[in-house]
Amino acid sequence: MASSIITQQITGLATETQDGLVSTGAQTFAGNKTFVNIIFRPQQPIMSGQIGTAMANPAAPQKLAFNEFWVSRGITYDSVNRRFIVPVTGVYRITLNPFFLTGVTGRRVLVGINTDTPTVTNHYGHTYSENPEYETGCINSIVSLNANDYIVFYLSSGSLYNQSTDKFNQFSIELIG
Secondary structure: OHHHHHHHHHHHHOEEOOOOOEEOOOEEEOOOEEEOOOEEOOOOOEEEEEOOOOOOOOEOOEEOOOOEEEEEEOOEEEOOOOEEEOOOOEEEEEEEEOEEOOOOOOEEEEEEEOOOOOOOOOOOOEEEEOOOOOEEOOEEEEEEEOOOOEEEEEEEEOEEOOEOOEOOOEEEEEEOO
16 A cells, blocks of 8 residues: 555656656655655666577577567567667666587677677677586676667577577566666
8 A cells, every 4th residue: 555655646746758767856755755866767678588489509600589579668679680779878787598509619699789790809798608518608798878779699609509399598688777
């Protein structure tokens, strides 16, 4: 009940900015809680999903393709160029959990920002493995992006495991600040 009251008061006092964010100055809600410079993101740009059936056991070098999306709000995916395009300037968290194929060593996935072929000298996050067994990698990056910048996931060496009936390789991209 209390959160319902606070939500109604916040809705009544907050103002929406041109980019869809909601902010207030110093306000007192429910009589005893003061919040200063609040930014609410009711339509926060976020996208998550997985390779799905877009690729079976992709091999390097190539950008990864995705066609299964669980949440898709604000960020767009260009399936032709295999790019994620962010709608507003801000700080974004980028994650990918690639599942490396067995029998291959020297496997690497890179995050590219405004480049379709990131390298080990200009990437914004990577995961690498010499282990020849199945293995899940992990990329967690936090980057500052401008509106209309794009992100790619680039398999620069090795292979990933992915089948239409056995899907792996999940990602998420979200505005966090």
